[in-house]
Amino acid sequence: MGSQTLTTNNRRYDPQEIARYYGYRPWLAWGRAIKIIGSFVVFLLALKWDEWFSLEEQNKYKRATQLRQLLTNLGPTFIKVGQALSTRPDLVRKDFLEELIKLQDQLPAFDNAIAYKIIETDLGRPVKDIYSELSPEPVAAASLGQVYRGRLYTGEEVAVKVQRPHLRPVLTLDLYLMRWAATWLSPWLPLNLGHDLTLIVDEFGSKLFEEIDYLNEGRNAEKFATNFRDDPRVKVPAIYWRYTSQQVLTLEWLNGFKLNDTKSIRAAGLDPEEIIKIGVTSGLQQLLEHGFFHADPHPGNLFAMPDGRMGYIDFGMMDQLDERTKETLVDAVVHLVNKDYIDLAQDYVNLGFLTPDTDIRPIVPALEMVLGNALEQNVGDFNFKSITDQFSELVYDYPFRVPAKFAVIIRSLVTQEGIALSLNRNFKIVEVAYPYVAKRLLTGESPQIRRRLLDVLFKDGKFQWERLENLIAIARTDGNFDVLPTAKLGLQYLLSDEGKYLRRQLVLALTEDDRLHTTEVQRLWNLVKDDLQPNRLFDVAIGVLTELSREGVAAILPSVTALTTFGDKQT
Structure with a gap:
């Protein structure tokens, strides 16, 4: 099996196949292993030096900067490792963490001639036949690829993302060496990982291989756009599939x-x-x-x-x-x-x-x-x-x-x-x-969200009037929140079979501690009355009642009767 077969035809990360390949050709990994090991040994010796001469506090920020530079110099795989570690306060000490957060995946751009060649090879046509314009230099360059600004012959302005050459072999070799190191380092590392270290390397490798598959990125963009199709505030660029491949992504340019x-x-x-x-x-x-x-x-x-x-x-x-x-x-x-x-x-x-x-x-x-x-x-x-x-x-x-x-x-x-x-x-x-979460709880139509709302409103079997007030007050700080549709959803739920338990609980809430909770109800009304105009409220009530069956209305009568009887007794 040749190197080309391993690194190009296999789009998914396969640690077993990679291990087999380099297991038969260990000399291919020696040079890279020596460079990686040498870089980390020098860094670890510097840490030991600080420890021996009590310079840890004095040099801690200097060492953190050196770690960031070390990962950057080792290339794309290690830049991505650094970015992943920047999210792990359980694995990395605080001073290193603060420096890794700064880690930028900026690298020098690679040669335009190589980028154009990748476009032509992957799309099977000369660049001038695909784009009427293409910027002479990339407008951005990162660890995994670089971006050009262009225009299609049909007039659309586009961003053209081109992957770095020979990226897959570089990542494959680094992941192989990481996994090999993980098998013998794992028992010696006092890390709270919760998993075998090799499994973490494999998960990282799978995500990295997904990221360098531009066809996968295009599908992700379209799925994301579908999720936000009804939200006029969010824009996702369109993908031009005719001019997209494994290593080239053509998408709408966003100004x-x-x-x-x-x-x-x-x-x-x-x-x-x-x-x-x-x-x-x-x-x-x-x-x-x-x-x-x-x-x-x-x-x-x-x-x-x-x-x-x-x-x-x-x-x-x-x-x-x-x-x-x-x-x-x-x-x-x-x-x-x-x-x-x-x-x-x-x-x-x-x-x-x-x-x-x-x-x-x-x-x-x-x-x-x-x-x-x-x-x-x-x-x-x-x-x-x-x-x-x-x-x-x-x-x-x-x-x-x-x-x-x-x-x-x-x-x-x-x-x-x-x-x-x-x-x-x-x-x-x-x-x-807070307003978003409150609105989500108050307007959620799924049984799961309704259960969460009930968890908020009831504690130890008692209705929490103050929590309902707070939820409504918080939700109303969102300018898009309208209390009336929420009231309609609540009324529909209350009159449904699923709302039987809530009807009983509300009767108990209104009458608990042997008194009518008119003060709490008045406070709630004062909170929402400006939004509940009589004509709107009447339309909603009629709409809900017409949707109910006779049996549904009958089902709630015992609760209403109980409440009325209690009120009569109070008077």
Whole structure:
């Protein structure tokens, strides 16, 4: 089997086949192994030197910078390793972590002649026959490829992404050496990984191979666009499949401003607050609704467009959450809001942050200390980055591990908050996130979301009037929230078979402690009365009642009768 067969025909990462190939040809890996080992030995000796001469505190930031430079010099695979490690506070000490977050995947552009040759070979036509215009130099160059600005003969302006030459063989060799090292390093590393180190290398390799498959990236972009097809605030570039291949991606050019280009954003007359809100709410939608999320939302991949939309590009790094994980995430939000730290600790078990056999009892007070302090703050003083920094301290004292999927999510949220802070130094992510989550709970039509809402509204069998008030008040800070459709959904649910339990609970809530809770009801009415105009309210009530069967109306009469009888007794 030749090198060409191994590295070109196999689009998926196959560690067994790679191991077989280099197992028969070990000399092909020796040179690269010596360079990698030599670089890390020099770095480790520098760390030891600091330890021997008590220079650790003095040199810690210098060593962190050296680590970032070392990974950059070793090329694309190690740049990606550094980016992955920047999301792992459970594996990397804090000073190194802060430096790795700065790791940029910028590399010098490769030769234009080579890029043009790749385009012609992959698309089977001369460049001049495909594009009427193509920029003489790339407009951007990163670790895995570079981008040109061009135009099709049909007039559309396009971005043309071309992969670096011989990238797959380079990545394949590095992954082989990493996996080989993992097999004998794993027993000696005091890391809280939760998995065998070789499995982590394999997961990293699979994601890396997906990222260098531009056909896969095109499919990701279209799936992402489909998820946001009804959202006029989000723009995803169209893919031109006729001019796209494994190593060449032609997509719609987006005119806009990178989100860290604050001067241009303001000069264009755009409202930074609105741009921030779109970014945060669309990020939450990806996690809690679609389950398919952009795993690399750095400033270069997000654009503020002149018409006020948020443009997304670069769909190589995407990830998928299953329904159970999405539901557990909503559970975690509910338990956090309710300050139910025992249930929250169990959520961490369900999400994979703690193993099922972990004794969560000593962890509960620690969670309450870190997260409780945050929730006691005014929403305007809440900072997601500070919470993740505090949480990272816990991973060394308790058996937490950060699953790879959630490492990416945490990185995504921290990155988005950082972008938002560059637009508005006073930005607090929760000011935008809370209204979204509240609106999601109040308007969710699925049984799962309704169950979560009931979890919020009832505690120890008692109805929490204040929580309902807070939810509505928070949701109304979202300018797009209309309480009337929410009231309609609530009424429909209340009158349905599924709402039988809630009807009983509401009667008990209105009459618990042997009194009618008219004060609480009045407060709720004062909160929503401006939105519930009589004519609109009447139309909704008629609509709901006409949808009900006679049996449905009859089913609720006992509850209403009970409430009326109780009221008569009070008078």
